[in-house]
Amino acid sequence: MTGRFPLAAMAIVIGASMGSLPAAAQDKPFALALSCAACHGTDGKSPGSIPTIGGRSAKEIKESLIAFKSGTRPSTVMKRLAEGYTDQDIDALAAYFSKRK
Amino acid sequence: MKTFSRRSFALMAGAAAGTALARPNLAFGASARVVVVGGGFGGATAARYLKRLDKQLNVTLIEANKQFVTCPFSNLVLGGLRTMDNITHGYDGLAKGGVRVIHATVQGIDPGARRLSLSTGNPVLYDKLVLSPGIDLNYGGLPGYSQAAAERLPHAWKAGPQTMLLKRQLEAMPDGGTFIMVCPDNPYRCPPGPYERASMIAHYFTTKKPKSKIMLLDAKESFSKQGLFQEGWQAVYGRMIEWLPGKAGGKVTEVDAKSMTVKTEFGDHKGAVINVIPPQTAGEVARAAGFATPAGWCAVDFTTFQSKVDPNVYIVGDAAIAGAMPKSGFSANSQAKVAALAIVAALNGGKSEAPAFANTCYSLIAPKYGISVANVYRVTDKGLVAAPGGGVSPSNAPAQVRSQEATYAEGWYESITHDMFG
Numbered sequence: 001m002t003g004r005f006p007l008a009a010m011a012i013v014i015g016a017s018m019g020s021l022p023a024a025a026q027d028k029p030f031a032l033a034l035s036c037a038a039c040h041g042t043d044g045k046s047p048g049s050i051p052t053i054g055g056r057s058a059k060e061i062k063e064s065l066i067a068f069k070s071g072t073r074p075s076t077v078m079k080r081l082a083e084g085y086t087d088q089d090i091d092a093l094a095a096y097f098s099k100r101k
Numbered sequence: 102m103k104t105f106s107r108r109s110f111a112l113m114a115g116a117a118a119g120t121a122l123a124r125p126n127l128a129f130g131a132s133a134r135v136v137v138v139g140g141g142f143g144g145a146t147a148a149r150y151l152k153r154l155d156k157q158l159n160v161t162l163i164e165a166n167k168q169f170v171t172c173p174f175s176n177l178v179l180g181g182l183r184t185m186d187n188i189t190h191g192y193d194g195l196a197k198g199g200v201r202v203i204h205a206t207v208q209g210i211d212p213g214a215r216r217l218s219l220s221t222g223n224p225v226l227y228d229k230l231v232l233s234p235g236i237d238l239n240y241g242g243l244p245g246y247s248q249a250a251a252e253r254l255p256h257a258w259k260a261g262p263q264t265m266l267l268k269r270q271l272e273a274m275p276d277g278g279t280f281i282m283v284c285p286d287n288p289y290r291c292p293p294g295p296y297e298r299a300s301m302i303a304h305y306f307t308t309k310k311p312k313s314k315i316m317l318l319d320a321k322e323s324f325s326k327q328g329l330f331q332e333g334w335q336a337v338y339g340r341m342i343e344w345l346p347g348k349a350g351g352k353v354t355e356v357d358a359k360s361m362t363v364k365t366e367f368g369d370h371k372g373a374v375i376n377v378i379p380p381q382t383a384g385e386v387a388r389a390a391g392f393a394t395p396a397g398w399c400a401v402d403f404t405t406f407q408s409k410v411d412p413n414v415y416i417v418g419d420a421a422i423a424g425a426m427p428k429s430g431f432s433a434n435s436q437a438k439v440a441a442l443a444i445v446a447a448l449n450g451g452k453s454e455a456p457a458f459a460n461t462c463y464s465l466i467a468p469k470y471g472i473s474v475a476n477v478y479r480v481t482d483k484g485l486v487a488a489p490g491g492g493v494s495p496s497n498a499p500a501q502v503r504s505q506e507a508t509y510a511e512g513w514y515e516s517i518t519h520d521m522f523g
């Protein structure tokens with residue numbers, strides 16, 4: 001395949017197919033979620049001493065992140081990181097990691 | 102002609118429907134060739150994630166060496182806590198994940214033809230290029246220092262034979278000797294690295310050569326996690342480590358390998374072992390192609406990490422000028438993912454969302470004494486800046502917290518090396 005391709009056409013087609021697949025779109029990887037892997041492992045599956053978060057329930061992840069951010073749950077590093085996550089981020093992170101199998 | 106994937110078939114249908122905006126420089130999404138140069142923290146991550154994000158991409162990684170020795174935890178090798186084996190990684194996992202791995206040195210980039218020339222002969226063509234070549238040591242930036250001098254005065258700022266050389270010198274040093282470290286001005290790879298190294302060498306001395314001394318001659322007036330390092334040094338090593346800031350005689354003007362002497366504005370110091378960490382620049386391959394500023398580092402668009410010089414080229418890791426983000430393996434890993442998302446989006450005719458980045462640098466002061474600095478970063482009208490919150494571990498924390506952070510530092514190493522190499 002060596003064809004060249006008009007980009008606007010791609011955007012339109014992809015946009016349309018995403019509209020019909022809302023679940024897949026919500027599941028999409030995003031930069032903040034991918035940054036967690038450096039500590040929690042790829043897809044949140046940790047090979048070492050940091051807890052696995054992939055596949056845990058969205059409710060549990062969300063509650064943990066809110067508690068880290070406010071300081072009600074003690075942590076070594078998660079408070080300092082979670083202070084930089086918005087409420088919207090926390091919802092998206094909880095949804096994303098709950099879907100990692 | 103390759104068979105069409107369902108996606109590319111849908112794209113063809115879209116094209117047939119007649120909306121057209123020509124972008125002649127892009128090959129078709131499904132067969133786009135993305136080439137990554139440098140298989141370290143930025144490059145290995147970029148290659149692995151490009152393939153994970155879009156299985157149909159044709160991803161090639163070009164790395165000079167067959168094995169990668171991480172700078173992270175190389176200070177622990179000096180401290181006797183790890184072996185070189187523990188910090189050496191291969192590329193089989195990436196190859197199994199569908200990345201084509203070529204071991205060769207990239208000798209030149211022709212951005213017009215989108216072609217790389219390789220030490221092995223066959224040129225490689227790309228549609229999108231990711232560069233993560235790391236640093237070059239700017240030997241000329243410190244009078245008396247050179248590649249030859251580094252055989253007596255190791256830098257050990259690229260892990261491998263230089264790490265082993267410094268380790269052997271420390272092992273051969275008599276008890277009661279003085280170890281001198283020459284610390285560079287900003288910017289340089291791994292801001293807390295010299296101070297973690299001093300800590301690990303102090304640990305080694307305490308167990309094997311307790312009468313020895315450590316002298317840090319620093320071009321700077323302050324350093325990363327300074328309060329925490331100094332608190333830890335005093336608590337664990339007493340007065341073994343002396344740090345001299347630039348204005349108090351720390352600024353080194355010349356080194357002499359023959360006489361094992363370091364010269365400063367305030368006088369000369371002789372060391373039994375001398376570790377010289379010289380000034381640095383972006384790796385040569387990026388500079389030679391014209392992607393660097395006169396200062397030697399590469400300016401990028403923070404939302405995608407595309408080069409300001411050539412939008413087909415994405416530059417991540419130490420080589421990039423990344424606003425408030427430090428030059429660390431973690432930063433390189435985070436930036437590589439942002440670049441991978443941006444490339445996949447661009448090849449599919451879309452735009453990636455506003456990115457967020459993270460960094461955490463763990464440092465070990467002693468085997469059970471870990472500290473960290475952690476931040477999320479975002480792009481605002483002020484550039485690439487730290488998000489609210491973040492910062493360093495608390496001072497005067499209980500020993501148990503320091504011990505937990507040391508355990509999590511190990512966990513970080515396990516996770517990030519798996520994340521890079523599969």
Ligand SMILES: Cc1cc2nc3c(=O)[nH]c(=O)nc-3n(C[C@H](O)[C@H](O)[C@H](O)COP(=O)(O)OP(=O)(O)OC[C@H]3O[C@@H](n4cnc5c(N)ncnc54)[C@H](O)[C@@H]3O)c2cc1C
Pocket residue numbers: 138139140141142143144163164165166169171172173174175176205206207208233234235236257258259290291294298384385386417418419420428429430431432433461462463464
């Ligand atoms: C002592 C020390 C301790 C550190 N500790 C930490 C830590 O605890 N945590 C942390 O996050 N960071 C740490 N760092 C920093 C970290 O090592 C770097 O920031 C990181 O390696 C940068 O990644 P990179 O991809 O830019 O470069 P690198 O990881 O150096 O990768 C560059 C790769 O490109 C290859 N290459 C270069 N040019 C070419 C070419 N022309 N052709 C083919 N291949 C090429 C090289 O062989 C190399 O493998 C430490 C650094 C030091 C020195």
